[in-house]
Amino acid sequence: MSVFFDWETRGKDIAGYNEEKFDTDFPSTPRDNFQEKFGYTSVAEWVIRRVFGLSVIGSTYRGGSLPGYNIESRDAYQMVQLSLATELVHSTNNVPCLVECYATSDGEVEFYRVGSTGLGSFKYLYKAAGAELQPKCDNVMVDGYDPPPKRYSAGREDLFTFGGKWPTYWLPGEIFPMCEEAFAKEGWIEYADPRIGNLAVMKEKGVFDPKKYESIITYVYGIEVPFFDPATVSVSFSTQTSRYEELNGFGDLHEFTWVDQKDTYVPARCLEVEDVGPFDGVSIPEADDDKFLGVQEVIIYGYAINDIAIDPQSKDPETGDYTRFLVNLDTMIPETFTLSRGTDYIVVGDRIVFACNVYPSYITKYGGNIGEKRFVFRVHKRSIFDGKLKDGVTEVFSDDVFSAAVFPLGQGQRAYGVEKVVIRYSWDNHQMYFKSIDNIIDRAALEGVAAEFYPIIMRNLPPPRAVNGELLDPSEIITDLYPETVENISGKDYIRSMASLEAGDIRVTMPFANGAECKTISNAIKSIQNDVVPDIVYTCSPDSEVELGRRLPDGNYVNSIDYSYQDGSQYLISVHAGPLWYGIGSWDQAIYKMRTDRVSLEGVIIGIGVNNTEATVQIDSIGAMTCVNGCQGVLSVGDRVQVAVYNNPVSY
Amino acid sequence: MARDEATILYQKIRARITFGGIVVVTPYVASFNVRKARGQMAATFSASIKVPTNTFSASRGRDDVIGSAITIDAGAPSLKRIFTGRVFKIIVSPVFTDSSLVMVNLSGRDVLSLLEGQKVTRLVDTLRDQEGNSPGRWGVITSVTRSDQSLEGRFYNRLYTSDRVAVPGKLPSEFVAVEEIKGIVREEVTEQIKFKFEPVSEESGGEEGGG
Numbered sequence: 001m002s003v004f005f006d007w008e009t010r011g012k013d014i015a016g017y018n019e020e021k022f023d024t025d026f027p028s029t030p031r032d033n034f035q036e037k038f039g040y041t042s043v044a045e046w047v048i049r050r051v052f053g054l055s056v057i058g059s060t061y062r063g064g065s066l067p068g069y070n071i072e073s074r075d076a077y078q079m080v081q082l083s084l085a086t087e088l089v090h091s092t093n094n095v096p097c098l099v100e101c102y103a104t105s106d107g108e109v110e111f112y113r114v115g116s117t118g119l120g121s122f123k124y125l126y127k128a129a130g131a132e133l134q135p136k137c138d139n140v141m142v143d144g145y146d147p148p149p150k151r152y153s154a155g156r157e158d159l160f161t162f163g164g165k166w167p168t169y170w171l172p173g174e175i176f177p178m179c180e181e182a183f184a185k186e187g188w189i190e191y192a193d194p195r196i197g198n199l200a201v202m203k204e205k206g207v208f209d210p211k212k213y214e215s216i217i218t219y220v221y222g223i224e225v226p227f228f229d230p231a232t233v234s235v236s237f238s239t240q241t242s243r244y245e246e247l248n249g250f251g252d253l254h255e256f257t258w259v260d261q262k263d264t265y266v267p268a269r270c271l272e273v274e275d276v277g278p279f280d281g282v283s284i285p286e287a288d289d290d291k292f293l294g295v296q297e298v299i300i301y302g303y304a305i306n307d308i309a310i311d312p313q314s315k316d317p318e319t320g321d322y323t324r325f326l327v328n329l330d331t332m333i334p335e336t337f338t339l340s341r342g343t344d345y346i347v348v349g350d351r352i353v354f355a356c357n358v359y360p361s362y363i364t365k366y367g368g369n370i371g372e373k374r375f376v377f378r379v380h381k382r383s384i385f386d387g388k389l390k391d392g393v394t395e396v397f398s399d400d401v402f403s404a405a406v407f408p409l410g411q412g413q414r415a416y417g418v419e420k421v422v423i424r425y426s427w428d429n430h431q432m433y434f435k436s437i438d439n440i441i442d443r444a445a446l447e448g449v450a451a452e453f454y455p456i457i458m459r460n461l462p463p464p465r466a467v468n469g470e471l472l473d474p475s476e477i478i479t480d481l482y483p484e485t486v487e488n489i490s491g492k493d494y495i496r497s498m499a500s501l502e503a504g505d506i507r508v509t510m511p512f513a514n515g516a517e518c519k520t521i522s523n524a525i526k527s528i529q530n531d532v533v534p535d536i537v538y539t540c541s542p543d544s545e546v547e548l549g550r551r552l553p554d555g556n557y558v559n560s561i562d563y564s565y566q567d568g569s570q571y572l573i574s575v576h577a578g579p580l581w582y583g584i585g586s587w588d589q590a591i592y593k594m595r596t597d598r599v600s601l602e603g604v605i606i607g608i609g610v611n612n613t614e615a616t617v618q619i620d621s622i623g624a625m626t627c628v629n630g631c632q633g634v635l636s637v638g639d640r641v642q643v644a645v646y647n648n649p650v651s652y
Numbered sequence: 653m654a655r656d657e658a659t660i661l662y663q664k665i666r667a668r669i670t671f672g673g674i675v676v677v678t679p680y681v682a683s684f685n686v687r688k689a690r691g692q693m694a695a696t697f698s699a700s701i702k703v704p705t706n707t708f709s710a711s712r713g714r715d716d717v718i719g720s721a722i723t724i725d726a727g728a729p730s731l732k733r734i735f736t737g738r739v740f741k742i743i744v745s746p747v748f749t750d751s752s753l754v755m756v757n758l759s760g761r762d763v764l765s766l767l768e769g770q771k772v773t774r775l776v777d778t779l780r781d782q783e784g785n786s787p788g789r790w791g792v793i794t795s796v797t798r799s800d801q802s803l804e805g806r807f808y809n810r811l812y813t814s815d816r817v818a819v820p821g822k823l824p825s826e827f828v829a830v831e832e833i834k835g836i837v838r839e840e841v842t843e844q845i846k847f848k849f850e851p852v853s854e855e856s857g858g859e860e861g862g863g
Binding site: 052600 | 768794
């Protein structure tokens with residue numbers, strides 16, 4: 001039972017959903033509507049001013065909106081820091097754009113870029129220099145925004161020509177023209193194996209490219225059969241096809257063998273190749289090809305000769321032999337007859353040998369090539385009525401002498417007059433087969449058939465990764481699709497970068513940064529890593545005005561301030577100055593660190609788009625969420641599915 | 653080799669601490685320490701002051717002081733504001749040299765301490781808005797753990813070719829003949845068949861596709 005789906009409504013929507021449409025629906029960077037909804041451009045400012053009602057002053061650098069980053073019951077100050085960390089992308093000339101916020105002496109929260117302003121009137125009484133040796137930082141690795149995968153149709157491919165050859169239309173009606181109407185019940189289109197399941201072929205054809213992080217998850221097929229009628233036409237596909245080939249003739253016929261035990265002649269069913277004479281039978285075209293799978297049937301296109309006898313008028317007066325036959329037949333209009341395998345012919349190696357049980361003196365009159373026309377005959381007058389055969393069409397006179405290629409039946413008393421001898425054989429190729437009970441399969445019908453397929457691609461870009469200002473290429477660890485080759489990827493930079501991380505090195509995820517920004521950030525952070533961290537203590541006079549993060553004339557930065565007042569007798573202001581990167585003995589304690597991860601959750605589909613790409617899933621613990629279909633099959637409402645949520649904040 | 657010379661100067665200094673409606677100035681400010689540091693969310697302070705014994709009366713109890721705003725000014729020749737924050741802790745102890753005074757030890761943090769231990773929520777849109785704009789966050793369906801319907805059930809208008817009777821305009825003559833014998837008008841039969849192949853309405857939920 002074949003099933004016909006309504007292609008017009010659903011399949012075209014799926015196949016037509018290309019990458020451009022996907023990018024429109026699901027931009028590679030998440031839509032930022034934070035200002036639109038909350039009235040702020042910075043999460044940090046929103047938390048401090050709106051949520052906690054504090055006054056805010058200071059720099060134009062106030063952090064980012066963290067688009068796509070879901071904040072659900074997260075530590076407020078941690079979110080402030082992450083928001084401020086987005087300003088790292090504005091780092092220039094190896095100088096990190098570190099933005100921090102602290103409460104001023106007047107109780108306002110000030111955003112400032114560390115080191116952007118100096119202390120012009122900094123006065124101190126004396127200073128003492130100290131230092132700390134820290135583990136060496138050789139590598140600073142920064143991972144960026146991890147985009148969810150994309151799903152789209154790669155475009156149209158022609159199923160019939162994808163294998164590299166034009167299709168062949170097989171129509172039995174064309175091979176047997178007089179029987180065209182009868183043979184119009186079937187026809188098939190042979191096409192080269194598209195090798196759709198072979199990814200290496202798909203890559204070579206340019207359907208997808210693993211180096212671009214693409215994979216083929218499924219295919220959508222578009223089949224257009226103009227003459228399709230579910231009541232009368234059936235369509236099927238198979239990986240094996242049939243071919244017709246016209247033979248030159250029969251060659252020499254092989255005699256039956258006398259078997260004493262059976263007391264009869266039997267055809268030689270088990271001939272060996274060496275038993276076959278050079279002129280026995282004919283070669284089978286393409287039989288030596290690997291795609292040749294065997295003979296299905298042998299069809300004679302000709303007419304039946306009912307009775308065969310010696311023509312008494314054909315006696316050669318010199319030799320006494322008879323040179324002609326006298327036959328009875330009803331028609332000479334050709335039709336098709338199928339020979340019996342094992343009796344009429346056998347296949348030996350790449351030859352097909354035709355057999356007969358004709359008296360040896362006459363065997364040479366039968367068979368042979370079609371053009372030889374070994375069999376010479378007259379039509380007996382009993383077959384002729386008013387100058388025509390019984391078919392009422394063929395005009396024959398009793399003294400007409402005919403010659404034809406004839407294939408004998410039985411012991412040669414009956415035969416087929418042969419115009420064509422055709423073999424139908426199996427061939428290792430794909431076909432699309434049609435059968436019609438209305439006999440409407442002709443060449444025009446087959447040429448109107450279109451079969452196309454649309455590979456559905458998933459493109460899963462990895463998050464960008466930069467190390468020490470160099471953007472790494474994750475594609476260099478994607479191996480090729482050829483199992484014959486071995487690739488050594490352990491020496492690739494991408495692998496080495498992970499393997500070389502050690503104590504003192506820094507790895508951080510910036511879930512808002514693109515590739516260029518990761519590069520900038522890693523370069524900036526690396527440029528300020530020092531093995532020896534200076535710590536200079538300034539003792540200042542009571543009238544000094546010092547603020548955190550200010551740059552001192554000696555190039556150090558104010559990292560801490562201590563005001564100490566004792567019994568009205570002393571009042572000291574101690575200022576600790578040091579590097580721009582402060583208090584980072586280990587990156588694990590860094591304030592700018594924030595990781596994201598992919599989590600897997602379950603949910604139920606409550607809505608599905610016609611393109612089968614966008615679905616609305618009621619996810620446990622999250623609620624309704626738009627999801628991209630990364631599955632092979634067609635989704636429907638009610639399916640319970642596993643969902644991967646990208647860029648999910650991870651707690652420490 | 654040049655080196656910094658330590659020069660100690662005598663300077664007149666003053667301090668003033670204001671909190672909970674109380675203003676304490678030198679010499680009643682015994683001591684204070686304020687620390688501000690990068691990497692530390694809020695600046696911290698501690699102070700010891702002497703106040704009259706009756707400062708904390710019934711009308712101004714400790715409850716009015718705890719959590720109240722506090723400012724610390726100090727310096728010379730003029731006072732400079734060095735800290736603004738909140739009082740988190742207060743300890744009162746006697747002054748043994750002057751029974752009219754008590755020693756009050758205060759400590760607290762600046763305004764950013766409001767954020768300590770607090771959590772915020774800012775959910776990103778997970779659905780399209782009314783204008784059809786893309787959500788800010790979306791997931792990826794990685795597998796189907798349980799199908800609600802079979803694949804065949806998802807398409808309406810499906811036709812099974814084996815059921816040739818149920819095809820409008822293509823009724824086998826035998827079928828029509830039988831129906832005519834039964835007295836059923838051919839057109840009616842056709843209408844019935846056509847009805848089965850109408851697209852499934854929303855209400856029916858795609859359960860039946862014909863055939």
